Amino acid sequence: GAGVSQSPSNKVTEKGKDVELRCDPISGHTALYWYRQSLGQGLEFLIYFQGNSAPDKSGLPSDRFSAERTGGSVSTLTIQRTQQEDSAVYLCASSLGEGQPQHFGDGTRLSIL
Amino acid sequence: SQQGEEDPQALSIQEGENATMNCSYKTSINNLQWYRQNSGRGLVHLILIRSNEREKHSGRLRVTLDTSKKSSSLLITASRAADTASYFCATDRGYSSASKIIFGSGTRLSIRP
Structure with a gap:
């Protein structure tokens, strides 16, 4: 489809393992965002990519979290040495640029046992 | 503290009634x-x-913005069961380097049949 695609849709892993979450944005969207949403809560900003500029990583909660965006398209969010408090839904969004409406994927539900 | 705060946290109304949700924020914004x-x-x-806008309409939705009070409201008229969902406001502070x-x-919002 033409929307934002995230994979996997669900991920269950043991504490201490590393996980990779993938986001395929809408073609042509230069801006890409990662958010975290805990149950019944709002969205917590994690990281923002805009074109070829250096990403805004100010929302990453610890150095266990990292993200990259290859070729200005697909993005991967990596969480190393997962902890139980990392359990949440991780949402990716893309937009045509700064200040433009964001288009969201359905998220990856991450559960850390 | 949160830049955008919606109230009420939960709202239950009868189908056909209007639903009003409010959002308050703290700093100046580019858009909401x-x-x-x-x-x-x-x-x-x-x-x-x-x-620089005060009101916008889209179908059964009406949004107002009062920058002097740093608040916005979302009105859904003639509510339907399909309107049952969570509604979020998002403020864009329009940073030149990283527009979060x-x-x-x-x-x-819950719509009772």
């Missing part, structure tokens, strides 16, 4: 956006209102 989230899904953009959009915690 409203999103809807159905359970288990990503967010869907509803409407964007710029800081800050989401509130949302209003959970």
Whole structure:
């Protein structure tokens, strides 16, 4: 489809393992965002990519979290040495640029046992 | 503290009634956006209102913005069962280097048949 695609849709892993979450944005969207949403809560900003500029990583909660965006398209969010408090839904969004409406994927539900 | 705060946190109304949700924020903004989230899904953009606009309409949705009070409201007229969802406001502070959009915690709207 033409929307934002995230994979996997669900991920269950043991504490201490590393996980990779993938986001395929809408073609042509230069801006890409990662958010975290805990149950019944709002969205917590994690990281923002805009074109070829250096990403805004100010929302990453610890150095266990990292993200990259290859070729200005697909993005991967990596969480190393997962902890139980990392359990949440991780949402990716893309937009045509700064200040433009964001288009969201359905998220990856991450559960850390 | 949250840049955008919605109230009420939860709202239950009868089908056909109007629903009003409010959003307050703290700092100056470039624009304010409203999103809807159905359970288990990503967010869907509803409407964007710029800081120099006071009111916008889209179908059964009406959004107002009062920058002097740093508040916005979302009105859904003639509510339907399909309007049951969480509604979030998002403020865009329009940083020149990293335009982060800050989401509130949302209003959970339930429409009773």
